[in-house]
Amino acid sequence: QQPVQSPQAVILREGEDAVINCSSSKALYSVHWYRQKHGEAPVFLMILLKGGEQKGHEKISASFNEKKQQSSLYLTASQLSYSGTYFCGTEDQAGTALIFGKGTTLSVSS
Amino acid sequence: GAGVSQSPSNKVTEKGKDVELRCDPISGHTALYWYRQSLGQGLEFLIYFQGNSAPDKSGLPSDRFSAERTGGSVSTLTIQRTQQEDSAVYLCASSPQGGQPQHFGDGTRLSIL
Numbered sequence: 001q002q003p004v005q006s007p008q009a010v011i012l013r014e015g016e017d018a019v020i021n022c023s024s025s026k027a028l029y030s031v032h033w034y035r036q037k038h039g040e041a042p043v044f045l046m047i048l049l050k051g052g053e054q055k056g057h058e059k060i061s062a063s064f065n066e067k068k069q070q071s072s073l074y075l076t077a078s079q080l081s082y083s084g085t086y087f088c089g090t091e092d093q094a095g096t097a098l099i100f101g102k103g104t105t106l107s108v109s110s
Numbered sequence: 111g112a113g114v115s116q117s118p119s120n121k122v123t124e125k126g127k128d129v130e131l132r133c134d135p136i137s138g139h140t141a142l143y144w145y146r147q148s149l150g151q152g153l154e155f156l157i158y159f160q161g162n163s164a165p166d167k168s169g170l171p172s173d174r175f176s177a178e179r180t181g182g183s184v185s186t187l188t189i190q191r192t193q194q195e196d197s198a199v200y201l202c203a204s205s206p207q208g209g210q211p212q213h214f215g216d217g218t219r220l221s222i223l
Contacts, residue, residue: 030209041201041214042153087153095208097166098143102152 001026003090005101012078012108020073020104022088031064031071032089032098035082042087045073075106083108112136114215116202122221123192131187131218135204142185143205143212144177148198156200159185160208189220197222 003024010018022031030049034042048064048071060082064071075082085105089098115134123129135142144156155169159179170176174192179185189196199219203212 032211034212041216042203042212044211044213047209047211089153091209095160097155097158097168098209098212099155100145100153 001092002099003031003088003101005086005088005104007104008102009105010107012106014080014108014110015077016108018075018078018106020075020086020088020106021070022072022090022101023068023070024090024092026069026090026092028064028066028069028090028092029094029096030091031062032091033062033071033073034087034089034100035084036087036103037084045086078106078108080108080110082106114202114204114213116200116215116218118218119216120219120221122223124223125194126191128188128190129192129220131189131200131202131220133185133187133202133204133215135183135185135202136213137183139204139206139213140182141205141208141210141212142179143203144185144187145201145203146171146198147201147217153201156187158208192220192222194222196220 033045036042062073085103089100140161142159146154157177158166174190177187199217201217203214205212
């Protein structure tokens, strides 16, 4: 079952923060986050596992609420380089196919 | 080191023809995935190979689509009797094992005339 991402699009100025949400109707084992810049292949950001903690770097982090079957990606003090489409992918069991949401397009301007 | 390699990078063909798309994963990666991305759309799962296990074909949109992975390495996605709605970018990804970070190739842009 395809996860649902929200919002569909975000427009930011440099330095502003954003939150991208990913929710599923099924129990999840893991959530993966990828970023795709225009005309390029998707690039891995992070994985959150069931029972795991919030992960990430200083300015890009994510959380996983197993009970709510939701994950959120937090982008703080956004930079121009953050622009792109962010996809969450979900696994309902370990080692099964990763199903991606439709993506959230983030545009950061100066 | 070498990443995931896909060929051809672009393919233009006439409706009704068969096409074969190739994916060469990162050496040692046991998991291989195919996705389809239509213009401005998300990543549509097609098929997933993990080691010697039977592939998960649940994402293949019709019986015109098939894929194989020979010797646990190179994979070929075949589309028979192509239709205009098959036009898309076909992306391949591999990972050391299932559930681990996926490394994507640059994709094959397929255009059906």
